[in-house]
Amino acid sequence: MKPIPFTSETLTVARNIVWFESPEQALADPVRFMAYAMTYALPEDMRIIRQFVPDDEFREALDHAPPGIIDPRSWAYWNSKMGRYPPPPLPVRRFGITDAVRERDSTKLSLEEVRRRAREEWREKYGPKKI
Numbered sequence: 001m002k003p004i005p006f007t008s009e010t011l012t013v014a015r016n017i018v019w020f021e022s023p024e025q026a027l028a029d030p031v032r033f034m035a036y037a038m039t040y041a042l043p044e045d046m047r048i049i050r051q052f053v054p055d056d057e058f059r060e061a062l063d064h065a066p067p068g069i070i071d072p073r074s075w076a077y078w079n080s081k082m083g084r085y086p087p088p089p090l091p092v093r094r095f096g097i098t099d100a101v102r103e104r105d106s107t108k109l110s111l112e113e114v115r116r117r118a119r120e121e122w123r124e125k126y127g128p129k130k131i
Contacts, residue, residue, distance in 0.1 A: 001030045001057045001064075010052065013037075013045045034061035035069040038078045058082060067091035 004010055004027050011023040017040050018026035018033065026033050030053075037049055038061075053061070059082050070078075072090060079087030 001034075001053075001060045003027070004030050004033065004049070004052050009048045013041070013048050016045060017041055030057075031061050031064045032066055032069070034058070035065040038062075038065075039070050039074045055082060059084075065091050067093040 006024065006027060010027060014023035014026040014033065018036050026036070034049075034053065037046065041049065050058075058078075062079060062082060062084075067090070070090065075090050076087050079085070
């Protein structure tokens, strides 16, 4: 996605939408900025942004939106506006072990097996010492 130019209008809009950081910092990552704009921009703010962001770049911002910024209602609305109905799934945050790692690890353990192994490991580490 091309950078959004720094003009007095875009800096003002960026200050209103991403209030917790400088407008220059907000506009430095256009995909992230667009995610915040899709969620928090007023119609007059979006009119200014749309002067610099064509539909193809808007779709790119949707494709690469960081997880956790766009709410479900805004996600559905903007995907619909860009001709995507039904919308693809929202971006999801991943913590810890990822699906790719789970798929790679073909040994699926039952909950009971995990508990049994944890008990054994605990007993070995903290249980009574054998003399």
